Amino acid sequence: MQSPDKQRDKDRILLAHGGGGQLTDELIRELVIPNVNKSMTAELTDSARIDVPEGSICFTTDSYVVKPLFFNGGDIGKLAVCGTVNDLAVAGARPIAISLSLIIEEGFEVRLLKKILSSVGKAAEENNVEVVTGDTKTVEKNAADGVFINTAGIGVCLPEVELAFGKIQPGDEIIINGGIGDHGLALISQREGISFQSQLESDCAGLAGLTCRLLEAVPEIRFMRDPTRGGVAGTLNDIVFETGHSIEINQNALPVNPVAQAAADLLGFDILNVANEGKFIAVVPPDWTGKILQICREHPLGKKSVVIGAVKAASEMPLVEMKTSLGGKRIVRMPYGLELPRIC
């Protein structure tokens, strides 16, 4: 039997786990690798060597500081893989490898870390990417909030696909692959100190399977983006800003889960500003809309795909406008940065 003190040391992350010595080595060999990449055969060197086919690669990075670490529909581990996979996917690439850097707060429970790492491994497997390199650092108590994760990813650009703002033209249609706002609302409803419960589940998912199938069938797609922070409003406003064209969306066409809408109304949020983690917005030539919707709807992540609006030539100042369900019109603006719950 181990003494209680020794046992406690095994249950919690210590500063020494990030010190580069025996404890670091143990952590990586016994906890990280078996969970995130079971089939890893290469030696533990300072860099991973990856064979890539000819052509270009896409390279991206993102940091994850989500709170709470575990939420309905996922956790920070799943998010850290899916987020980076999605950044590659909407750039028109097939993700092949990602890195995983952990910054862990001293005293964090090993049990929770294992759960997060196992989510990383599962998400990587589901999305056909390999975690090929990584890093582990520990910081003093209160210098981080549990765990922060950074992932970077490499993807191989799909042939004949060129997604760019510059290709967007008036008349193009705008497609989304399902209901909006679920991620942001699920998260806020579970945050500490907020006495608001809901059955909402984050839509957190890796989109590369769907986007690769789509782009291989229809390389004519003009542009894709995942409407994460800033939500659909943020992405559409980016498009308007970069292209100088206007966009008109139709409120009646927007796919919204009624529970999400109710939560947004209660909090005073505009659901168009709320983050998504398993959605893409695609700008497509109208001739291809039918085929694209058909392919999307055959995929589990695209069953509710719809056209939500179209690109228009700007008359005065380029704007995102929404035709409301009353038949009125209003502007959809770039959100400030963070939605705040209102008073009444």
Place this chain on the structure above:
Amino acid sequence: MLERIEKAEKEIKSACERLGRRINIMEVCGTHTVSIFRDGIKSILPDNLKLTSGPGCPVCVTDQWYIDCVVELAGRDDCIIATYGDMVRVPGHSGSLETRPGRVKVIFSSEDALELARKNPDKTVVFVAVGFETTTPATAVAVREADSEGIDNFCILSGHKLVVPAMDAVLSNKNHRIDAFLCPGHVAVIIGYGAFGKIVRQYKTPCVVAGFEAVQILEGLAVICEQLAAGQSELESVYKAVVTRQGNVTAQKTIAECFEAADGYWRGLGKIAKSSQKLKEQYRRFDAFDRFGLKEEHVEELRGCRCGEVISGLIEPPACRLFAKECTPRTPVGPCMVSAEGACAAWYKYENKKK
């Protein structure tokens, strides 16, 4: 639903044609303002019907001195500020709560604030208690609970206000152009729609209570337009399923147990008699003004800002020379640009076509 919308639209149109002059209807409440913009209601109304936003956005009418007090308390090591999200970005003379990280917790209810006090016995939790009659009962309940449980590290900065005295203040301005009020459904749930009767009788101004869905707003406007066209001024409610004439008596009693009406300053409107809620003597130990010795002072309002005229219905936001120039949601000068429910912010977000 579509039928109800079409019917209301038709009635509004017909009444406005009969009226043949410009009419101004003030929606008192910020939640109505946001619904009106968000659903694009203005864009389907006849040209001679104008909607103006009233003094019903709690953040907008909270005076500068109060904001400065909150920001000052947020600078103390021994305090945690518990606040509704809307207050976080309101600029005080020395920054906003957003610039005081770590000391501010955004909460959703007064109960959350009390819970913070229970969990942090070594800190004083100051609840930023703002809002109209909709949020006051919850504050009163928290104060009562703190009293019975002996939670002494909890206190409130009461900025609670009353709706009807503000409507009275708007109409007592000789230059007002308000033909009728669209009254807030959720406030009416508490105070009862009968409470607006005073305004109807005294000023011969129609008051119609409506809910916050687009169709309810349109139905409320239709009733108002019909009244105006027929030369009537009546008290009505189109939110009958939810609102009664006498309101929620239990909630009213809860408020009355903890609070009493006192004179108070409103941003833009100045001092209004018996318009603010002050903690009663028996609960005064939970009064953060008393606890921290904060003495009310008159604070200069910001130069060039015409928010007072906006919430009195005298001008529309673009008539202010600061609007969309120095004053934007990112760099708000006046209170109506700060809150998402403020008249200027809603106008900027949904209506303004200039950069």
